[in-house]
Structures are given as structure tokens and as C-alpha cells.
Amino acid sequence: xxxxxxxxxxxxxxxxxxxxxxxxxxxxxxxxxxxxxxxxxxxxxxxxxxxxxxxxxxxxxxxxxxxxxxxxxxxxxxxxxxxxxxxxxxxxxxxxxxxxxxxxxxxxxxxxxxxxxxxxxxxxxxxxxxxxxxxxxxxxxxxxxxxxxxxxxxxxxxxxxxxxxxxxxxxxxxxxxxxxxxxxxxxxxxxxxxxxxxxxxxxxxxxxxxxxxxxxxxxxxxxxxxxxxxxxxxxxxxxxxxxxxxxxxxxxxxxxxxxxxxxxxxxxxxxxxxxxxxxxxxxxxxxxxxxxxxxxxxxxxxxxxxxxxxxxxxxxxxxxxxxxxxxxxxxxxx
Numbered sequence: 314x315x316x317x318x319x320x321x322x323x324x325x326x327x328x329x330x331x332x333x334x335x336x337x338x339x340x341x342x343x344x345x346x347x348x349x350x351x352x353x354x355x356x357x358x359x360x361x362x363x364x365x366x367x368x369x370x371x372x373x374x375x376x377x378x379x380x381x382x383x384x385x386x387x388x389x390x391x392x393x394x395x396x397x398x399x400x401x402x403x404x405x406x407x408x409x410x411x412x413x414x415x416x417x418x419x420x421x422x423x424x425x426x427x428x429x430x431x432x433x434x435x436x437x438x439x440x441x442x443x444x445x446x447x448x449x450x451x452x453x454x455x456x457x458x459x460x461x462x463x464x465x466x467x468x469x470x471x472x473x474x475x476x477x478x479x480x481x482x483x484x485x486x487x488x489x490x491x492x493x494x495x496x497x498x499x500x501x502x503x504x505x506x507x508x509x510x511x512x513x514x515x516x517x518x519x520x521x522x523x524x525x526x527x528x529x530x531x532x533x534x535x536x537x538x539x540x541x542x543x544x545x546x547x548x549x550x551x552x553x554x555x556x557x558x559x560x561x562x563x564x565x566x567x568x569x570x571x572x573x574x575x576x577x578x579x580x581x582x583x584x585x586x587x588x589x590x591x592x593x594x595x596x597x598x599x600x601x602x603x604x605x606x607x608x609x610x611x612x613x614x615x616x617x618x619x620x621x622x623x624x625x626x627x628x629x630x631x632x633x634x635x636x637x638x639x640x641x642x643x644x645x646x647x
Contacts, residue, residue: 319364319615324599325536327486327507329453331396333593334618335367336360336611337540337602341382342375347421348606353382359608361386363615369510369538369602370447371400371458371490372439376422377446384447392449398510398538399447400458400490401439401471403427431457431466436474440483451483456490456510457500464496472504479507486536492558494522501529508536508599513558515595516542517573517588518566520637523595531597539592539601548573548588569635576629577622585613586620591636594643 319332341353348356360368368387370379380399387395405425430439443452455475460467467489475487489500490510497509509530514522516539530537542548547555547562551570555562562570574584592598603614627642636642 316362316364318366319618321366322599323536324454324486324508324538325530326534327536329396329486329536331367331538331600332365333600334365334589334614335369335396335538335600335602336365337604338368338370338379338383339374340604340606340610342373342379343420343422344374344418344604344606345420346606350382352607354386355608356605356611357383357386359611360605361390363611365611365615366395367398367600367602368395369398369540371456372403372405372443372446373400373427373458375419376425376427377405378419378422380443380446384449388448392451396453397447397449398454398456399443399452400456401436401443401475402429402431402458402460402463402467404430404435404439405442429463431460431463432470433474434470436471437478440474440478451485453484454486454488454508455484456488456508458490459492460489461491461493461496464499468500468503472500476505488535490540492541494526498526498529501526501533501535506535508538510538510540510602512539513541513544515539515592515598516544517548517584517591517636518544518557518570520640523637523640527595527597536599537597539598542588542592542601542603543585549585551584572633573630573635576626576633576635580623580626580629582620582622582626583617585617587622587626589618590622590643591640594641596641 321330408426457471478484486507488506488508492512494514545556545559547557547570577584605611624644
């Protein structure tokens with residue numbers, strides 16, 4: 314029996330409502346280690362049973378594998394009962410002789426490999442191919458994926474394509490998804506965007522997006538979804554050797570994460586729970602996506618989102634100067 318949906322929030326000024334906790338599907342594509350079809354199916358089914366109704370994917374994730382696995386479950390549900398985002402900017406193509414080896418981050422993938430293409434025609438092909446992999450007739454949100462070195466092509470081609478798809482009703486909202494905030498602010502100024510997906514730049518350890526991008530989103534009603542809220546591991550488990558943005562964390566950053574962890578433990582809560590509660594306290598944030606590769610990880614994600622985090626913890630974090638003094642914290646006030 315499926316459970317009731319988790320609490321939801323409107324995505325900026327769009328009519329779309331997303332559950333505050335969404336499922337990120339990069340792990341379902343075999344990020345860092347392979348995932349079986351059975352484990353992937355169980356993961357998505359468990360997310361649904363626990364009330365998650367927002368799902369984010371991309372052609373890059375497992376070179377089509379994540380889209381196929383998500384679609385296999387979602388197309389068994391009423392189409393208006395969930396929100397789905399995917400991305401454009403990479404087409405999946407069979408490699409030719411002499412091409413460099415595939416991205417080693419994804420394991421157990423199909424033979425296709427991602428090729429950057431932010432052109433109008435490339436984006437239109439990408440959407441058609443994503444719909445075919447998903448087995449769905451429409452996508453709710455389309456993000457331009459990692460256009461870091463392709464901004465002009467994205468503005469000239471991808472934005473025009475996404476705007477047309479939005480007008481045609483193929484998608485309901487458009488924007489960009491990146492690991493940096495400066496270029497997203499440029500998109501906000503120069504493109505008719507509805508929403509952004511920002512990874513890693515607003516977390517308990519990194520509030521660099523607050524004064525710029527997040528203020529813009531709040532002022533203009535641009536929806537904001539956050540990913541990477543554990544900064545690739547350090548806020549999940551700040552052990553010696555933990556990674557920050559997929560690289561070994563420097564000693565000062567590790568010490569800060571360990572102090573946050575100690576304070577959480579002293580207040581009877583978990584660092585992961587505090588990391589979730591902190592980012593959701595910002596009024597510009599519509600929701601977050603957390604990845605999972607098993608039903609057990611879904612259970613933990615939902616448990617962390619529901620765990621009590623006492624106000625006294627935030628007061629102590631403030632006193633020790635562990636977060637930006639202007640960043641809002643749960644319980645009110647910057």
C-alpha cells in the first residue's frame with residue numbers, strides 16, 4: 314500500500330508542487346558502484362511508498378540507465394501524481410574506435426556515451442530520447458545540465474528549445490542545473506527560467522550561493538531545488554579522509570564538519586538531519602534531492618528528514634560562528 318505523499322512546496326511561481334524531499338537518481342545509474350535492476354526497482358518503489366513524489370534524473374546518470382529505471386516504475390503510476398525532472402545538454406551515442414574511455418564514475422552502464430550538445434536541434438533530440446527511455450509522454454521540469462563551458466551555446470540554442478517545449482506543453486518548467494551559482498545567476502538575468510537545481514553551494518559547510526543567486530531566486534520567484542547537500546560525503550560522515558566535492562577535504566573544513574557533528578550529537582540529533590533542516594529553512598528553497606541506491610538508503614533519507622533537530626542546536630551553531638550569520642536557520646530569523 315502506497316503511503317501519503319510527503320509535505321510539498323510550490324516550485325517558485327510555477328503551478329508545480331514538489332515534495333520537499335525528492336529522489337536523485339545518479340546512484341540508480343551506477344554512480345561509483347553498479348546497482349542491479351532489482352535493487353533499483355526496490356529503491357524507487359520504497360521512495361514511492363514513503364511518500365516521495367519528486368524524482369530527478371538525467372541522460373548522464375548511468376548513460377540512460379537511471380532514466381530507464383525510473384520510467385519503469387513511474388509509468389505504472391497516474392501521470393499527475395508525481396513530478397519528474399530530467400536534463401539536456403548531453404546526447405548518448407555509441408563510441409567509435411579510438412574514442413577515450415568512458416567516465417569511470419559510472420559502473421555497469423550501457424555502451425552509449427554522453428556527448429555535449431547544447432544546440433537547439435540537439436536539445437530537441439535529447440528530449441525525444443529521454444521520453445523514449447522513460448516511457449512517458451511528458452516531462453515536468455527540464456534543466457540545462459552543466460553548461461559551464463557552453464554558456465553561449467546554451468543561451469542561443471538550449472534556452473530557445475526549452476522555451477518552445479514549455480509553450481508546446483511538453484514541459485511545464487525550464488531552467489538549469491549546475492554545481493556553481495555564478496552562471497545560474499547569469500541565466501536568471503538573461504533567460505526566461507522558472508527554476509534551478511543547484512548542487513553543493515548551499516549547505517551547512519558552504520553558503521556561497523546565499524547572497525547572490527538565492528537572493529535573486531527569492532526576489533524573482535524562481536524555484537530552487539538543492540542537491541549535494543552533504544557536499545559529496547563530508548556532511549554524511551565527517552571521518553578522516555572524507556570528501557568535499559569529491560576531493561579529500563582540507564583539515565580546516567574537516568574540523569568544522571566534525572565540530573558540527575559533535576554539536577548535533579550533544580543535542581541528540583544527527584548531522585544529516587541538521588544538514589537537511591538547515592537548507593530547507595531558506596525561503597528560496599522549494600525542495601532537495603537525495604540520492605539512494607537501495608531501499609535501506611531511502612528509509613534513512615526519510616528518517617533523517619523527519620528527525621527532530623532542537624532549536625538549541627542552531628543557537629549554539631550561531632554562537633560558534635559555524636554558518637553565515639545572515640543565513641536563516643530553522644526556528645526563524647537570520
